[in-house]
Amino acid sequence: MNPLPLQFIGLTMPKVLVSDPIDQVGLDILSQVAQVDVKTGLPAEELVKIIPEYDALMIRSGTRVTKEIIEAGTHLKIIGRAGVGVDNVDVPAATRQGIVVVNSPQGNTIAAAEHAIAMMLALSRHIPEANVSVKNGQWNRKQFIGVEVYKKTLGIVGLGKIGSHVAAAAKAMGMKLLAYDPFISQDRAEQLGCRLVDLDLLIRESDYISLHMPKTEETYHLINAEALAQMKPTARIINCARGGIVDEVALAEALKSDQIAGAAVDVYENEPLEENSPLRELGQKVILTPHLGASTEEAQVNVAIDVAEQIRDVLLGLPARSAVNIPGLYPDALEQLKPYLQLAETLGNLVSQLVGGRVDFLDIRLQGDLANRDSKPVVVAALKGLLSQALRERVNYVNATIEAKERGIRVIETRDASVCDYTGSLHLEAKGSLGTHSVTGALLGDREIRVTNIDDFPINVPPTRYMLFTLHRDMPGIIGKIGSLLGSFNVNIASMQVGRKIVRGEAVMVLSLDDPLPDGLLSEIMKVAGIRDAYTVTL
Numbered sequence: 001m002n003p004l005p006l007q008f009i010g011l012t013m014p015k016v017l018v019s020d021p022i023d024q025v026g027l028d029i030l031s032q033v034a035q036v037d038v039k040t041g042l043p044a045e046e047l048v049k050i051i052p053e054y055d056a057l058m059i060r061s062g063t064r065v066t067k068e069i070i071e072a073g074t075h076l077k078i079i080g081r082a083g084v085g086v087d088n089v090d091v092p093a094a095t096r097q098g099i100v101v102v103n104s105p106q107g108n109t110i111a112a113a114e115h116a117i118a119m120m121l122a123l124s125r126h127i128p129e130a131n132v133s134v135k136n137g138q139w140n141r142k143q144f145i146g147v148e149v150y151k152k153t154l155g156i157v158g159l160g161k162i163g164s165h166v167a168a169a170a171k172a173m174g175m176k177l178l179a180y181d182p183f184i185s186q187d188r189a190e191q192l193g194c195r196l197v198d199l200d201l202l203i204r205e206s207d208y209i210s211l212h213m214p215k216t217e218e219t220y221h222l223i224n225a226e227a228l229a230q231m232k233p234t235a236r237i238i239n240c241a242r243g244g245i246v247d248e249v250a251l252a253e254a255l256k257s258d259q260i261a262g263a264a265v266d267v268y269e270n271e272p273l274e275e276n277s278p279l280r281e282l283g284q285k286v287i288l289t290p291h292l293g294a295s296t297e298e299a300q301v302n303v304a305i306d307v308a309e310q311i312r313d314v315l316l317g318l319p320a321r322s323a324v325n326i327p328g329l330y331p332d333a334l335e336q337l338k339p340y341l342q343l344a345e346t347l348g349n350l351v352s353q354l355v356g357g358r359v360d361f362l363d364i365r366l367q368g369d370l371a372n373r374d375s376k377p378v379v380v381a382a383l384k385g386l387l388s389q390a391l392r393e394r395v396n397y398v399n400a401t402i403e404a405k406e407r408g409i410r411v412i413e414t415r416d417a418s419v420c421d422y423t424g425s426l427h428l429e430a431k432g433s434l435g436t437h438s439v440t441g442a443l444l445g446d447r448e449i450r451v452t453n454i455d456d457f458p459i460n461v462p463p464t465r466y467m468l469f470t471l472h473r474d475m476p477g478i479i480g481k482i483g484s485l486l487g488s489f490n491v492n493i494a495s496m497q498v499g500r501k502i503v504r505g506e507a508v509m510v511l512s513l514d515d516p517l518p519d520g521l522l523s524e525i526m527k528v529a530g531i532r533d534a535y536t537v538t539l
């Protein structure tokens with residue numbers, strides 16, 4: 001069932017800016033929940049000016065989403081890349097600002113792989129030039145004698161989704177396959193019919209090299225003058241991955257000097273390709289396409305649906321399925337862990353208020369059944385809760401880890417499956433400039449949160465909006481005194497519980513209040529004989 005459009009439930013429609021051409025099917029999905037403005041080809045300054053109005057931005061590779069644009073996007077919740085590569089988005093800046101960045105990891109895999117194969121065949125058979133010559137009235141059969149790919153060696157650099165599909169297609173054409181990918185196992189390469197080798201060997205032995213890795217610091221100019229010099233003079237290179245992986249000046253030189261036989265390029269260091277690029281002057285040794293890898297009808301429908309659905313979900317407060325900056329937080333896992341995430345967030349918030357000042361250290365212990373679950377989301381939720389006092393709505397699942405790191409909070413995660421007082425419980429201990437406190441919580445009936453321990457005192461209370469915690473001597477009259485004091489300030493007590501380890505020793509009192517504590521009341525409570533400490537908490 002489609003979520004209910006927001007205008008029907010009385011909320012203001014969020015606004016989505018679509019700044020690159022996106023298939024209509026994606027715009028229709030967004031229109032269910034948002035006002036959609038399509039404004040393509042905007043200069044960066046214009047984007048900075050208008051982005052504060054928007055809750056979401058949907059792009060392809062045409063828009064460079066810089067730090068300036070992200071910082072100006074004070075209402076942005078999500079940036080959706082209708083495609084794979086997010087190298088045109090300053091993802092760290094988005095993460096710092098708590099903006100989810102999503103992509104479509106598989107929507108254009110086939111399109112990009114087929115484009116690489118098409119480029120390899122077009123290059124081998126001089127198809128672009130032969131086409132132009134016939135259209136110009138010529139019939140030059142001799143000039144366009146090509147080469148076969150059958151039994152030739154194809155070296156695939158980056159054996160991920162696209163590289164794997166290229167491998168399958170090339171294998172079907174009778175090619176021998178080499179692959180270089182530092183993150184792929186020998187077994188996986190063998191399954192795909194590839195011999196996994198080091199990059200030098202691949203470069204030296206391949207007749208064709210096809211690049212299919214992301215552009216990163218490691219892959220920038222990976223194919224440089226030195227690498228090109230090692231290639232066979234009959235070899236051809238295809239780049240349908242990312243501009244910048246190949247040094248374009250070195251490539252043009254290698255082609256001009258017949259160091260290699262040809263190149264097919266779809267992606268460039270600067271897009272659109274500069275008018276005076278040396279690659280434009282190399283005749284039939286080079287095929288250039290204007291970043292067309294993903295440009296099929298099918299791929300554009302796939303990526304538009306994939307990303308528009310994620311933007312819609314995030315605007316409706318649901319998780320995104322392909323967030324690139326919330327590692328490990330997948331919707332299925334999140335759905336199962338949801339009650340525990342609420343528990344972790346509540347306990348993080350509670351313990352930070354008990355500590356009162358800066359927190360330097362947080363020990364997160366997953367106990368009982370929880371010890372066997374994926375801890376990452378639980379840790380992120382605890383940090384979100386811990387930081388919520390300081391950062392309010394600025395902290396979310398995207399930036400909680402980075403914000404904690406930047407504040408120098410050391411986080412230790414431990415597991416203890418042997419604790420079995422509840423099916424699963426979570427224990428947080430926070431150390432800070434003003435002291436150390438711990439809280440434990442569990443779920444009742446898999447849903448209801450209970451705080452089961454404060455500073456090692458056993459209790460059993462549901463968290464409520466306003467709470468008062470005291471540490472006191474267990475002695476007659478003290479509870480009555482606190483009750484009357486609250487009453488004299490017109491604060492209504494909803495529930496009260498005492499936890500103690502030994503009779504007439506130390507004890508904690510937890511009061512759920514209907515109203516916030518008025519100014520000055522806490523210091524009055526501290527004056528009551530037997531009260532050692534008192535804390536108010538607002539959840």
Ligand SMILES: NC(=O)c1ccc[n+]([C@@H]2O[C@H](COP(=O)([O-])OP(=O)(O)OC[C@H]3O[C@@H](n4cnc5c(N)ncnc54)[C@H](O)[C@@H]3O)[C@@H](O)[C@H]2O)c1
Pocket residue numbers: 084085086105108109112157158159160161162163180181182183184212213214215218219240241242266267291292293294295
């Ligand atoms: N031309 C286009 O229009 C177009 C379309 C889609 C994708 N792409 C690009 O194609 C590339 C691959 O996309 P994908 O969906 O297959 O990604 P993927 O993540 O599935 O695969 C990338 C592979 O590269 C490998 N890799 C990482 N660093 C490497 C290195 N230093 N050397 C060798 N291999 C390395 C990874 O291990 C991974 O297996 C990306 O750069 C993407 O942006 C281009």
Ligand SMILES: O=C(O)[C@H](O)COP(=O)(O)O
Pocket residue numbers: 060061062082083084085086108291292293294295
């Ligand atoms: O990374 C990608 O998905 C491709 O480069 C496609 O880019 P495009 O969406 O601008 O065609």
